[in-house]
Amino acid sequence: MPSPAYDPERELKDLEPWQRELREQFPIITGNSHLAYLDSAATAQKPQAVLDAVHTYLTTTNANAARGAYLWANRTTELVERTKDVVRHFLGDPEAGRRDARSGVHFTGGTTDGLRAVARDWLAGRLTDGDVILVPAADHRANHEPWLEVQRLLAARGVHITVRELPYQESSGDYDHRAFPGVVDPRTRFVAATHVHHVHGGDMNVHRIREAVGPDVPICLDAAQSVGHLPLSVARLDVDFVVFSGHKALALPGVGAVWSRDTRGPAFRPGGWQGTPNTVGIASLEAALRWLDAAGTDRIDRWTTALAARLTDALRRLPAYQVLGCQAGLAAGAAVQRRHGIVTFRHRDIPSDDLGFILDSHGLMVRADDLCQAGRTDGQGSVRVSVHVYNTVQEIDRLLTVLGELA
Ligand code: PLP
Numbered sequence: 001m002p003s004p005a006y007d008p009e010r011e012l013k014d015l016e017p018w019q020r021e022l023r024e025q026f027p028i029i030t031g032n033s034h035l036a037y038l039d040s041a042a043t044a045q046k047p048q049a050v051l052d053a054v055h056t057y058l059t060t061t062n063a064n065a066a067r068g069a070y071l072w073a074n075r076t077t078e079l080v081e082r083t084k085d086v087v088r089h090f091l092g093d094p095e096a097g098r099r100d101a102r103s104g105v106h107f108t109g110g111t112t113d114g115l116r117a118v119a120r121d122w123l124a125g126r127l128t129d130g131d132v133i134l135v136p137a138a139d140h141r142a143n144h145e146p147w148l149e150v151q152r153l154l155a156a157r158g159v160h161i162t163v164r165e166l167p168y169q170e171s172s173g174d175y176d177h178r179a180f181p182g183v184v185d186p187r188t189r190f191v192a193a194t195h196v197h198h199v200h201g202g203d204m205n206v207h208r209i210r211e212a213v214g215p216d217v218p219i220c221l222d223a224a225q226s227v228g229h230l231p232l233s234v235a236r237l238d239v240d241f242v243v244f245s246g247h248k249a250l251a252l253p254g255v256g257a258v259w260s261r262d263t264r265g266p267a268f269r270p271g272g273w274q275g276t277p278n279t280v281g282i283a284s285l286e287a288a289l290r291w292l293d294a295a296g297t298d299r300i301d302r303w304t305t306a307l308a309a310r311l312t313d314a315l316r317r318l319p320a321y322q323v324l325g326c327q328a329g330l331a332a333g334a335a336v337q338r339r340h341g342i343v344t345f346r347h348r349d350i351p352s353d354d355l356g357f358i359l360d361s362h363g364l365m366v367r368a369d370d371l372c373q374a375g376r377t378d379g380q381g382s383v384r385v386s387v388h389v390y391n392t393v394q395e396i397d398r399l400l401t402v403l404g405e406l407a
Helices: 009-022 048-060 071-090 112-126 143-154 178-182 206-213 279-296 299-318 354-363 394-407
Strands: 104-108 130-137 162-165 186-192 221-222 241-245 256-260 321-323 340-345 367-369 383-386
Touching: 009 299, 048 279, 071 104, 071 256, 071 279, 104 112, 104 279, 112 143, 112 186, 112 221, 112 241, 112 256, 130 143, 143 162, 178 206, 186 206, 206 221, 279 299, 299 321, 299 340, 299 394, 340 354, 354 367, 354 383, 354 394
Parallel strands: 130 162, 130 186, 186 221, 221 241
Antiparallel strands: 104 256, 241 256, 321 340, 340 383, 367 383
């Protein structure tokens, strides 16, 4: 996390030569420099290495995995197994590279699919009458609905569990750790949490959840906005499930993974017959994670965090705008920069969807709606700007020029 003396402008200057070289590797970005893609929290663009991996796989190796024993089938099976280890390595799993690794990697369709699989195929079979689970109620709907589905499923079988909301503080955009003791009790059996918030871009400090629930309660982490954006270490986070989407981490849509371990319960295994895996997606995921590793997730985080800081700092000087979450951090000199490449705001007079259209007419592609946030029923949208390694200072400044005119 940046220190209070953090200087985003210096970061941007230091990293600019490194970033310029990486940006060149994204054909959709360099081929459309009149546009600025500022919606990477929704989905990220793909570097040439990922496009090449997809092309190579489909033109040299394409076959089904774990079925058949001929050359291409074997190579595809190897690709799938190898990519599991690439995922382990990427997530800082100490068991990466070990033939006897006990941690599991299961490919899914994405985060939504992965969280639902953990809920249905692991959690539902482990809860008994009177158990309590803690779930986030102001995070992405993908990390809220599956847990309520478990509650309904069990209730239909006569098993009644309590679903409690993880206390959340709108003003800081973080969970309210001071209120944790009020929701944790000896019947707490599971916690679902988010690593980086998809609206506010803040790190949700999952270590505080671990402190509150103690060493025995499994934690499932929605890492949709952190994998591919910042270094992530499952060893340090001390969580039991990490769920993410490939497409937000520079790979193709339709592939994701559930990383899990069996230290606080049985191993996770998706239920029922597993059909053909998304082998092309897995090929893209292998290439994407290797590319991100070589680029350095630490530097990617520094770059995107500094771009977000530049935007937040400028918005703070424009009273027409209200930046959501982390309001406490907006005081001068404070760590407003604690946003991992995501900044969400509203104009005080212009409705957010109108603002989205205006920005689009200037070639600035942002997200403007309710951002799939659970519990958001006020009908008030917001505008989200989210960046990745290919975005530049000039793009943020182009955005700020238009926002400044509208202020
Ligand atoms: N969780 C978070 C935090 C997200 O930001 C998103 C997507 O925006 C999801 C889950 C759902 O991801 P997917 O649509 O890839 O399943």
